[in-house]
Amino acid sequence: MPPRQNASRPTTTGTRVQAQPQPSTDDPRIMLDRQIGADLFEPIPPYPPRTEREGEFYTLGDGEMFLNVGPHHPATHGVLRLVLKLSGEQVVDVDPVLGYLHRGVEKICENSDYYHVIDQVDPLEYISSLFQEWAAVLSFEKLMDVEVPRRAEYIRVLSGELLRIASHTLYMGFLALDLGGLTPILYGFIERDEIVEMLAALTGARMLFNYFRIGGVNGDLNHEFMSRLGDWMSRAARQTEASAGLLNENEIFVRRTRGMGVLDRATALRFGVTGGNLRATGVPFDVRRAHPYSVYPELDFSIPTRTEGDSLARYLIRVDEVRESIKIIDQCLHNIPDGPVMAKLPRLLRPRPGRSWGACEGPRGMMGVYSISDGSDGPFRFRIHDPSFVNLETVPALLPGNLLADTMAIVASLDPVMGGIDK
């Protein structure tokens, strides 16, 4: 029996090894299978490099090897594929491969009308879908010169901050999970479940809320929501401290995150990183304060910043933000005015031709929507800016020099959500 040939494994260093061609067939299904197989299991792409950078990355140096992480890997937070170039256990370079969850939401939105768009953008950031809706309605309201009733603005802030807490508690749990700690994620899910049940009472859905409308929100606060919220608020602060104490004082967690994946201020600004990841480097950029929208100027809260820029700082920023969000919810409950929750709008929206950019602060950073109207009942161009996309872009800058075991801890500390990245 001849030795098993595996031409795709690089045998010599410094050269690019091509996959061996297989016998051709006319059956398109077999060809597709081969294509998929080649894409999934072979780190070296079966085609010549398209750019200088790709050619450089897929050329192995002395003693280096490739490791394919994902796209189906429990720690990649979705279908992210990272091609790691390793030297021993040390990461030399990374090539993130995206597109496994690409659904073409921008194209779908261009073919929808303005009311439908809210529905379509929901599954983008599925952990915090209200913020994506928020960015879209902010942009559309500017396009149509709609004034939102103040009660609706307060309800938006209230539900948004609740969802921010849910997202952050889940983040803390998943970060610990990627470091090998199983307990915090259970507490994270308990907290999130309470909030999600609360929002289900308000919106009717647990995950894809479809709650915000152009000119307001879909429904007023109801008794079940308020009683659940009151119940939760009475112990929210204590519960947050308890679940934060689980990790903040854990020596293993602190030692595995401190000084890990350090992003400095200048690099973060050059990359266009936003959200907690930017504030962990010392830049107090939060759209709620930097470019206020809704009723945030009336609310009293602070923007926590840190200067270390490492994984631990990114985590601690989130803990501080949860505390601030609880403060905001408390103020909303005290200040919320009476009145309508929807502006009066026609059934068919046909804004005048124009352009508008709306941005809000999501749990991961700035959510932006740029929409162009051509006078018809749907957007002519609908551009979605997702913060995770830019945050993930820093991975090739953060990982090199770290150990393989820390890659997932660093990626998780950036809090990417693939639904938003791949659109």
Add this chain to the structure above:
Amino acid sequence: MDRILKTRLEARLAEHLRGPVYQRHDETEIRIEPGSVPEVLRILHDAVDLRFEILADLAGVDTGEVMQVVYHLWSPMASDWLRIIADGLSRDDPRAPSATFLWTGAEWLEREAYDMFGIVFEGNRDLRRIFMPPDYTSFPLRKDFLLPDDSARSPGAGVRHVERGYGPAGLADDPAAGIRRAPAS
């Protein structure tokens, strides 16, 4: 609307502006030639009274007539978002200078614009497709994109039933048919 920003932009960028500075709600918009993108971005980023240090977004736009590259910037000095429209890229061969010399993060945003519109950013060191498969041949967000026609050239054609040739006969033959066009503004 930030009136001070308007006067500053007019003073600093007078020779680059194509058309007046346009302001609406909390947005300020300027139009420039694609060729002057690096110079304009450099001025906006470095000038002490502008300091647009955060690249909020970079997007491609196909108006049906021309291609555009749209930048959104944020500055601590201004109360408006700034939108820069690099207007008038040809639809047959859209080319624009890259913004990666100033914002490294523009690299992926430009890859996305290339993937969706085919806009070639000169100076981007890694301009390859980011969402679509590497052997995909068309650009999905262009207004002349037709799903049955363009996806038929992808390797999965004929396997997934939704991609087998359906759709109005003859539409694919006429590239001008069915293109939605933006109003002139």
